[in-house]
Amino acid sequence: MKYFDYAASCPLDTEAAELYVKAATDYYGNSQSLHDVGHVANTFLENCRKEFSKLLNVETNGIFFTSGGSESNLLGIRALLSAPLKKGKHIVTSMAEHASILHVMKMLETEGYEVTYLPLNTQGQVEVAVFKQVLRDDTILVSIQHANPEIGTLQPILELAALCHQQQVLLHSDCVQSFGKTPIQEVAQAVDALSISGHKFYGPKGTGVAYVNPRVAWKPFLEGTTHEKGFRPGTVNVPGILAMTLAAQKVASSLYEEMDRFTFLRKTFLEELEEVKAQITVYPGQLPGMIGMRIHGVEGQWVMLECNRHGYAISTGTACHTGMLEPSKTMTAIGVKEKSAKEFFRISFGKQTTEKDVRELALLLAKLAQQEVVTELPL
CATH class of the missing domain: 3.90.1150.10 (Aspartate Aminotransferase, domain 1)
Incomplete structure (x- = not known):
């Protein structure tokens, strides 16, 4: 075949697979355990965090590891909504977002948020002029994907970000299809949150990254969560994160x-x-x-x-x-x-x-x- x-998905990079097995068998400690085995795992985890901050050219303390793009989208959007820059309940997104974004938007509509779904032009892009028109005084969040997952169109994120920042609107971008396929450092620095999925660039399935700009004073989506500084629950997948980081380094280098x-x-x-x-x-x-x-x-x-x-x-x-x-x-x-x-x-x-x-x-x-x-x- x-x-x-x-x-849709990439095969796992051979070197990343070997690293995963070694980490899972030799460095198996819980990264939050206080003993030496846990400390070793935590050291590896924090080194991966630093590496992704370098790859994206963003602050290290804004990097959080997740189970993939869908979770990163959910938690990134929830993080921004927990710390809006102004009062309001209006959100802007596009009609062509990934299902994980659209499902979150439908959920938010049941919570009292109003969502505007923008069409795309014939080139597959959000029209900046139309986007500007739909922003309102009560708009608090925008979520627009960086790369369309069906035709590969790149959205004008830098222009959209400038308009959002002018009106104190927080901006999230799904970068699952663009990371490892086109430079995204400028986008990462312009947005307030973004999402990445490991299996889209030869990392293991079940791994991902969410970046939330540290200036956003977000609150945990689930109260009492301690992992990833409260960003998500569940034991951190250190072997998967190590393998994903290696895969990310390799795609960035080529x-x-x-x-x-x-x-x-x-x-x-x-x-x-x-x-x-x-x-x-x-x-x-x-x-x-x-x-x-x-x-x-x-x-x-x-x-x-x-x-x-x-x-x-x-x-x-x-x-x-x-x-x-x-x-x-x-x-x-x-x-x-x-x-x-x-x-x-x-x-x-x-x-x-x-x-x-x-x-x-x-x-x-x-x-x-x-x-x-x-x-x-x-x-």
């Missing part, structure tokens, strides 16, 4: 090289589809390793199953959305109607992606687009 779904390689692979892929360009739509995105597209008249799930039958693993959108009957959130957000929106599928590159595999997948998709029996399938 040729894997083209790295945006970031620009991989971006160049993915740019080449993307160009190669699109060149192979040139003959059927009238029958497909490829959406623009700034992450070169992610391609969101449609074959006109063909349901994306059928394309995914055909690719799988031929030995290629692709997806019809974010893994947390797969299996649901409604169309892609991103397609809906940019104004693509339901029937066409269900044609969407996503291809994403990673470490093991080769030029040969990219060309062969593109040729398969071109054949699917040209077959009359396929293009006439009912949706």
Whole structure:
């Protein structure tokens, strides 16, 4: 099986896996235990915290380790809401946020918050002018993802952050899809909180990072929590955090090289589809390793199953959305109607992606687009 779904999850880096096993067997102490074994584990934990602060170029005491992106999103948003800069109950987000964000927003609506869901323009971005218009005197929080998880569009976070800071609005950004794929240090310094997930950059599943700017005087979401300075409950996963940190260091060291390689692979892929360009739509995105597209008249799930039958693993959108009957959130957000929106599928590159595999997948998709029996399938 040729894997083209790295945006959903990555294989665990071999060196990170070896480090995980060694840490779990040799440095197994609870990081909060006061004996020497616990002290060793805590030393490793704090070194990882310092390393992530360097990778993001933020203050160390704002780094908290979690079980992944979804938990980081929940706790990051809750932390900001516990310490608003002004009175109000209005929140702004986008229609195309990850399910973990949208579920939090629905929960907050039951608690009396009012949430404005912004559409995206045809390029897949939040319009800064529209964003400025929806900010109100009672707006206290904004949560806008850095990179769209379906088409790879980068949002204008720096511009949005400037507007938020002018109006004393706290800003959270889901950086799960952007960390390790594009530079995010400027974004990290501009926002009040952000989220990262280890398995998106070859770390272990069940690991993540939340950053909350130390100037935010947040309160624990669950009272009585002691781990991670009260940020989250539960024994800290030191072996997983060590493995995630190593994986993060490795992707950071090869970031620009991989971006160049993915740019080449993307160009190669699109060149192979040139003959059927009238029958497909490829959406623009700034992450070169992610391609969101449609074959006109063909349901994306059928394309995914055909690719799988031929030995290629692709997806019809974010893994947390797969299996649901409604169309892609991103397609809906940019104004693509339901029937066409269900044609969407996503291809994403990673470490093991080769030029040969990219060309062969593109040729398969071109054949699917040209077959009359396929293009006439009912949706």
